[in-house]
Amino acid sequence: MLFFLPLLAAVLDGQDESDLIGRLQRRDPQALAELYDRYGRITYGLIHRVVRNAAAAEDLVQETFLRIWNRVHGFNPEKGTLGPWVLTVARNRAIDYLRSVDGRMAQSAFEIEKMEQPSLFIDFENEIMNMDRVKLLKEAFQKLTPNQREVLELAYYEGLSQTEMAERLKQPLGTVKTWVRTALKVLREQLGEAAIA
């Protein structure tokens, strides 16, 4: 259960998020401190899970928060919620690092950055990342077959395309695509589409 605590803490504080966003946009350094206090642990946990290296994780967490700090002006404080954006930036920074280390630059940094645009994170429900939903996802994840779990982890935590997964797993691309799509379908059904839409 402990892995939910950072999220829970972040969500409990979610009420002031528009105020926090406003202060970040006004370049209030204390707001960055609050942002870090709110999302620092979960960000570090995620990045560390991806890169599995404490020193690199520290660098990437710093890069994540600086990126948020420098791009927050594009965020709509009335319509946005920071959590999904922070985690998306964090995950993408970590994947970008992995790709650079592995020499996998087929997916360019520019491509991955497109998914970090603050404008993409407007109109998210404030409760998008609440504890119940993460718990539901965790439970749903356990219902997947090992192959299905593996391909989703390769996509999320290693940033592999389906072709790269097929090479890594030495499986036909069609098989991998089936695993991926079946896995996503199972998760959607378990979570209910409305829960993440």
Next chain:
Amino acid sequence: MTHEEMRELYELYALGVLEPEEKAEMEEHLARNCPVCKAGVQRGLAFGALFGGLPDSADPPKRLRRRILASVGVEAKTGYLWMGALAFLSACLLIGLVMLNRESSRRGEETERMRTALRQSTSDLSKVQTALSFLNEPETEQVVFGKGQPRPPRGHVFVNAARGVMLMASNLPAAPTGKIYEMWLVPKSGAPIPAGLFQSDAQGNALYIYNQAINRSGTKAIGVTLEPERGSNTPTMPLVIAAGLSD
């Protein structure tokens, strides 16, 4: 590709792991502001964010927070805080050192006083031991002086030809500033012989030993005068103590 087909790709697109041809088709839809695809991508982003909550939490090192804040210029405030704290600690340390130094100095003075007292006690003990030894000698003869005189000083002179002369006096007036008592051996013929300098204590007592063999048969008296601090070669009159020896 239909929206139904694309529905299965939004999550992968949001994760940036779509195959190039599928990605191109998705972006074509998005470029047309396709509301279905836009909503689908958002759903994919939300899914990805939820996924980010799955790893077990790990505590980042405390320095990471400082490092991040420092990178946006908070280090100045933090620095001032640290500097303030450092200055405060330094001030406390300085005060502590001064107090410690004073205490150390006080203790040093106390120690010095105790050392002086100990030296004095050791000296006194040594003198008493010498005096007892002097008195125990069978050849030591005693002369009382000042007895019956209306004014002090009074006391005893002990004479031993081999050991010298021991003076025990009381009611000695304090020597004036720049003056000191000097003992004289007064021979039967010739000038008085200087036999050492001494001072009385605050109570007017004195125990002085001239620790040197004397010509007992040639000495007729022991005298004490007040002399300049360096002592004199000839006595300055009057005699403070005069103790005549028997023949």
